Amino acid sequence: MxxxxxxxxxxxxxxMRGNLPNKEPERQKQWEEENIYAKVQERTKGREMFVLHDGPPYANGDIHMGHALNKILKDFIVRYHSMNGYHAPYVPGWDTHGLPIETALTKNKKVDRKKLSVAEFRKKCEEYAMKQIDRQRDQFKRLGVRGDWENPYVTLTPEYEAQQVRVFGEMAKNGHIYKGEKPVYWSPSSESALAEAEIEYHDKRSPSIYVSFTVSNGNEVLENTEKFVIWTTTPWTIPANLAIAVHPELEYSVVKTGGEKFIVATELVDTLAEEFGWEDTEIVKTLTGSKLEGVKAVHPLYERESLVVLGEHVNLEAGTGCVHTAPGHGEDDFVVGQQYGLDVLCPVNDKGYFTEEAPGFEGVFYDEANKSITEQLDERGVLLKLTFITHSYPHDWRTKKPVIFRATNQWFASIENIREELLQEVENVNWYPGWGETRLYNMVRDRGDWCISRQRAWGVPIPIFYGEDGTPIVEDETIEHVAALFREHGSNIWFEWETKDLLPEGYTSTHSPQGTFTREMDIMDVWFDSGSSHQAVLEEREDLQRPADVYIEGSDQYRGWFNSSLSTSVAVTGKAPYHTIVSHGFALDGEGQKMSKSLGNVMVPNDIMKQMGADILRLWTASVDYxxxxxxxxxxxxxxxxxxxxxxxxxxxxxxxxxxxxxxxxxxxxxxxxxxxxxxxxxxxxxxxxxxxxxxxxxxxxxxxxxxxxxxxxxxxxxxxxxxxxxxxxxxxxxxxxxxxxxxxxxxxxxxxxxxxxxxxxxxxxxxxxxxxxxxxxxxxxxxxxxxxEGADALREKWTHIMEVRDEVLKALEEARNNKVIGKSLEARVELFVSGETRSLLESAGDLNGLFIVSDAVIMGEKESAPTDSHVFETISVRVEAASGEKCERCWHVKENVGEDETHPELCSRCATVVKEHYSHVV
Structure with a gap:
């Protein structure tokens, strides 16, 4: 029976099997049909709000592992808060302006930009961006990320651009926007200025040269035959040299060797003597850098003089202590040049080629000029040494090509007047991990002015008008009017309409007596786009609020979105746009290497979901120290x-x-x-x-x-x-x-x-x-x-100990099984030799047979009295033997009372009773 x-x-x-790759899309379709996002929002309406503000990914190409990691982490946070007492809307966003889309159209889509007007080209950029959004949206949704996918924020939409213009106007009104000529990161490959956030560093092999400048006017402290020695890894900037900087407090020596006299920092004399192979050196004079101010030297290539100036930026970490200074090609150079009234000479054009301001090198690409300039220096007898070094060098993050410092007229956002406010707000924010505070604090503390203008077509125009006298006009009236026009028509009108049609009706200005105006044709840095989202999204949308509770992005955003958002928000509102910052790392391969197509180690989210499912990818995200x-x-x-x-x-x-x-x-x-x-x-x-x-x-x-x-x-x-x-x-x-x-x-x-x-x-x-x-x-x-x-601590302590005892019993059972004493654990009788507290715990634990899954478990005498064949552990001794009796056909326990019930002789007494009382109709 x-x-x-x-x-x-x-x-x-x-x-048992999840079959996630097939079932998840069905589940997601059901969620979409039921509009689960709207139902969640309706259920939690009226609760305290929790807003995670989405840092916008760039709308170009399929999503990668970094995207997946980021979006899944955000989904964890939003879903948890909506199930933990909050109203937690999630509005995804996209960043849609900038060079990559321009490049994708001209290179990949073969769009001939020369045959299109700016407005026509911009429309094609918009169409391309929106297609990329659709593509990425499907992939983000496949990850299981829940949000208002039908109403995302997009930086190219009229309402977004209108709010961005207002942010610009408010910053300008508060004195944070200005136009000026300064050296900025310039990308010859992009033909545009770049912000710090658009720079990444890669190794580059560069020439390392030492060059002498012969004194032409010693100013009664030096002789005209003596020579300053400078060092540079950018020979191409020598044509732009206008000065030599020395530190006012450092000591400098005139070193005589081989019939010549060279001027270098005293502390570096021995090092440089070895570098140049100088023999029989003699220091004929020492003097502080402050004494050298005003000395002039002959430019090594041209018939002009270079002025010796004082600069606090000079140090002894590398070089000679005498710093080659080209105000048109370096930030420190520019600052010290302004102090001494030097010109801002920049003989390199937008594409990186020398202009006629660098005689002898006109039309030569700056990097290619390194060789010819070095050769000329050698021919003139001023090149002391040439070697090559590999060093970390700034590159355009989009084109991956080297950038240069180049002085141009640009629009800048200055943080100088609000730096202390920014630093205070950084301290007010909650940071995960904690080191994020120090990182952003130091960046803000050391940051210079932000170049926000770009010489491109695809972006939000800088809403500046110029009067007939060239004065920039940015007023509440013009800003509000342009913002309203952009909200109604989109920013393309800036490139389609006449200037007069973009101004308020009847607008007049003392800067334009004839009533004619021109407009700025540069666009704003994309980081100004996304950095304005606190106004264009959090303030614009009724379902959100500013400040957000949390921003969470990759660690590269300390110099990017975290930074630009903080700057614009404090400039406009006086407060940070977020209460909390969470940052995550980058996704690497299994060996800790950066993913690269050339290495063949790229993991693609879409492939993982097709093979294993989104929940596996999500569980991986939850399992790592992100x-x-x-x-x-x-x-x-x-x-x-x-x-x-x-x-x-x-x-x-x-x-x-x-x-x-x-x-x-x-x-x-x-x-x-x-x-x-x-x-x-x-x-x-x-x-x-x-x-x-x-x-x-x-x-x-x-x-x-x-x-x-x-x-x-x-x-x-x-x-x-x-x-x-x-x-x-x-x-x-x-x-x-x-x-x-x-x-x-x-x-x-x-x-x-x-x-x-x-x-x-x-x-x-x-x-x-x-x-x-x-x-x-x-x-x-x-x-x-x-x-x-009540009593949880005592219960937890007691059963933790009981489970430890159980582990020891299971080890003894396993050994008995290996020795063929028993088969399954239910065939065993276990004798426990315990004393003291452990004995009391086991006696009060209840059913020991069930606890150890054996047929018979018996507490015997003291541990010390255990038989020699028992298994001795720290607190107990365990003896395992085969249980006596027969195996019950129902519960599989071995019991001596099997067969006592004549009606069910195959069963133990317990099972016989259960069957007779509850299953007489079955058997």
Whole structure:
């Protein structure tokens, strides 16, 4: 006779395998049809707001692992807060202006820009950008990121551009905007000025030269035959040299060697003598740098003089202590040049070619001129040494080509007047990780003026008019009028309409007696675009608010979006646009190398989702220390998938054992729980508390680790294993069985809600199989608060020790199995030799047979009296032998009372009673 039908075995339609690549798109389609985002917002309306402001990715190309990491982290934060007492809207955004789109059209799409007007070209840029947005939006949604995808913010939209113009106008009114000629990062490959945030550093091989400048007017401190020695790695800037800078407080020496006299810093004499191979050196004179001010030297290439000036920027870290100074090609050079009234000579054009202001080199590309300039210096006998060095050098982040410092007329945003306010706001912000505060603080402290003008077509025009006398006009009246026009028509009108049509009707100015005006044709830096989003998005949209609660972006944004947003916000509102900054690292391959197509180590989010599913990618994101650089590879993802499988199987086991449980009628009050049930309930509250603390502090790996450990160790390897006998064998409505199911139900509901921000596709599937739930989606619920349980500490301490004892018993059982003493653990009799506190704990633990999953567990005498063949551990001795009796065909326990019931001779007394009382109709 088969007794299988009398066992309450697990039943569930929740599949063992997730089949995520196929099921997730179906789930996402369902969410979209049900408009789950709107339902979440409606449910939480009226709560305290929590706003995560999306830093806009650039609308060009497929998303990469950095995008995936960033967007998934944001989704964790937003989903958690919407399930934890907040109203948390999420408005995604896109950055759409700038050179990459221009380049994509001209190079990839073969658009002939010369055949188009500026306005026509801009329209093609817009069309391209919007297609890229659609492309990326689908990929972001495939990650499971929930948001207002149909109403994102886009930097090219009229309402955004209008608010950006207002930000510019407000900054100008407050004296933070000016036009001036200064050296700025200039990209010959882009033919445009660049901001610091558009610079990245790569190694570059450059010539390293030492050049002598012969004194022409010693100013009564030097002789005209003596020579200053300078060092530079940019020979191409020598034609622009106008001065030599020395430090006023450093000591300089006139060194005689080989019949010549050279002037260098005293501290560097020995080093330079070795560098140049000087022999028989003699210091004939020393004097401080301040004494050298006003001395003049002959330019090594041209018939003009170079002035010796004083500069605090001069140091002894490299070179000679005498610094080659070209005010048109260096920031420090420019500053000291202004102090001495020097010209801003810049003989290099927009494309990087020398102009006729550099006689002998006209039409030569600056980098190619290094060789010919060095050769001429050598021919003139002023080149002391030439070598080559490889050093970190600034490059255009878009074209990857080297940039130069070049003086041009540009528009600048000055932070000088608000630097202290900026620094104070940095201190007021919450930082994750903490070092972010120091990093941004130092950047703001040391930052110069921000060049915001670009000589390109695709961007927001700088809303400046010029009077007939050349005076820039930026007034509230003109700014508001342009902003209103842009809001109504878009910024293309700046390039389509006549200047007079862009001005307010009847506008007059003392700077234009004839009533004619011109306009600025440069556009704004893209960082000014995105940096204005606090006004153009947070202030513009009714569903958001300023300041945002959190900005979270990659660590490169300390010099980018975090920085530009802070500058514009403090300039306009006096406050930072965010309460909290969270930064994350970069995604690297499994060996910690940067991903590169040439290396073949690129991991593509779309490919991962097709192979494994978005929830695996999301679980990987939760498992890593994202605030540092993170590694991802097929092997790492396989480990994550194994962790996912264990969590999923835990959910499946719990669901399977709730098939006959109705939470409305079958719940057992906690006061009736067995102690083991109470312990698991206490541990559930611990996990809940720790995980919520992890979410609150943006430490998502703590969430993952606490849930994963609880599922695999305390549930799967302990509680669920111990509970099987009660769940399967005992009568359906036995109080102990219903108590276990109550714990399992609460555990499953809590865990499902708790990990919904991380693996929402999976938890939505769990939710669909849960008995007794009324909400249509787990996303429309709140994560519960941990429950304080009286006596929790004592219970936790007691059962932690009991589990340690259990581990030792399991080791003894394993050894007995290996020695063929027993087969399965249910064939064993375990004798425990314990004393003291451990004995008391075990005696009060309840069913030891169930705890150790054996047929007979007996507490014997003191540990010291244990037989010599027992297994001795620190607190107990364990003796394992085969249990006496017969195997029950229903519960598989080995019992001496099997066969005592004549009706069911194959069963033990317990099973015979259960079958007769509850299953007489079956068997």
């Amino acid at each position: 088969s007794y299988k039908e009398t066992l309450l075995m697990p039943k569930t339609k929740f599949p 605030q540092a650089d993170v590694r991802i590879s097929d092997a790492i993802l396989k480990q994550v998938a194994e962790g996912y499988r264990k969590i999923r199987n835990t959910f499946r086991f719990l669901l399977g054992n709730l098939h006959d449980f109705d939470p409305a009628t079958n719940r057992v009050d906690r006061s009736d729980f067995r102690e083991i049930d109470q312990y698991i309930y206490v541990r559930l509250q611990d996990v809940l508390k720790k995980a919520k603390e992890g979410y609150d502090s943006y430490q998502f790996s703590n969430v993952y680790q606490s849930v994963h450990h609880f599922c695999t160790i305390e549930l799967s390897s302990f509680y669920m294993d111990v509970a099987k006998d009660t769940l399967y064998v005992e009568p359906e409505n036995l109080s102990a069985r219903r108590a276990t199911q109550t714990v399992m139900y609460d555990t499953l509901v809590t865990l499902t809600k708790l990990v919904t921000p991380i693996i929402p596709h999976t938890t939505e599937e769990v939710w669909a199989h849960l008995p007794g739930v009324t909400e249509e989606s787990v996303q429309l619920t709140d994560i519960p608060e941990p429950v304080a349980i």
